[in-house]
Each structure stands twice: as structure tokens, then as C-alpha cells.
Amino acid sequence: MTKILLVEDNEMNRDMLSRRLTRKGFEVVIAIDGGEALDVANSESPDIILMDMSLPVIDGWEATRRLKADEKTCDIPIIALTAHAMTGDREKCEEAGCDDYDTKPIELKRLLEIIQNQINRVS
Template identity: 50%
Template sequence: MSKRILVVEDTEDNRQIVRDLLTSVGYEMIEAVDGHEGVEVATRERPDLILMDIQLPVLDGYEATRRIKSNEATRHIPVIAVTSYALSGDEDKAHAAGCDGYLAKPFSPRQLLALVRARLG
């Protein structure tokens, strides 16, 4: 059974790029378009990994990650922040919210796949 990855990203073009990349190497992708939906989908679907944008409508990625990590049923799911927030301190802020990894946009496909593979084992 392939590993399932939840991608929480509000921009369709970005979801399409990640979808093409992940499915080309055999991962199954689940999608959410805002932070609130991301929390709901994570709780319902229990993916193996979450790629979380930070700048999201409804609920930002920091708060969505905090909610996922505060839920006993989902706290074990690794969350990687994938964001255009790349200023000094942003990576620390992502880790403080509960993210297990951080990747700044734009990223190379190799960078993303290496991080995903490292988290999924």
C-alpha cells in the first residue's frame, strides 16, 4: 500500500506541481485548500505525512499544525512546513508550532522528495 500524503495548499498550481511529483514516485496525495479543512482531513484520513503551507485562508498553517499536534489521534503524523515564508526566524516559528520539517519555496523536486522520504522512512 502506498504512503498517503496530505497537501494543505490554497494555490491550485502549487498543488498540481506537488501532485505530479508525488504521484510519479508512487505516493497517494490527499488535498485540502485551507487550514481548517487540513485539520479536518488529517483527522478523518490519518495520512502518513502532511505538507503544510503556512499562508492559508481560514486558519493559517501554524494554527492548523498546532491543532493537529494537540489531537491524540493525529499528533504522531509528521508535518513539514512548505512555505514562501523564508525570513530569519520563520523556520523556528514553524518548529515552535509543531512542524517536524521546513522547506522554503521555491524548492527543487529533489529537495521535496528527499525530505518526504526522510520523514516516511
């Protein structure tokens, strides 16, 4: 079973997305800020990380940079989840180390395709 670390500070978004992913057969672990994301990524060894970029404590940009710089977590695909959909935002996510990008509001079918592409890429 594929384990997904969902990093999302908005409780409603977090609950809705985690339930939907669980129904699709994923194991979902949760972090509510960037600092917690670093801890959970190290302790749970997820297969993929869904990273909200606007987070408290440590934002998604910095959490991604730290995860990609860490030998233990650098190979975990990170998908940016962001309401930032302006020109250059995708590039900013990629520069931080994200492997892919999806915009909010989340369209589950589109997100599942992105997740599957990342799983296929690393397997």
C-alpha cells in the first residue's frame, strides 16, 4: 500500500483529502505544518508527499528544500499543493525541489494522475 504524507494546515482540506485518498486505497499520514512534516517524513518514510506551500512554523518551500537536502528523504517525490496559480508559481515550486505541482481547489482525478505519475517514475 502506498503511504502518502499529507502536509496541510487547513483542517477541512486535510480531512476531506485524507478521506478521499484513503478510500482510493492509500495509507495517509498527516502533518499540519512544515516542522511536523520534517519529523513525520523521517519517522514514517512515506512513498510520496503532498505539500501545501503556505504553512505555519516552516512553510512548504523551506520544508521541501530541507527534505530534498536530507539523504534519508531526498528521493521521496513531493507534489506541491497550492492556491498559487500565477505565472512562475510552478517554477518556484520546482526550484524549491518539488517534483510536481497541483493547484487548489483539488480536483481528485487530476491529483490521482499526478500521484500515479510520480509513483511510476520512482518504481
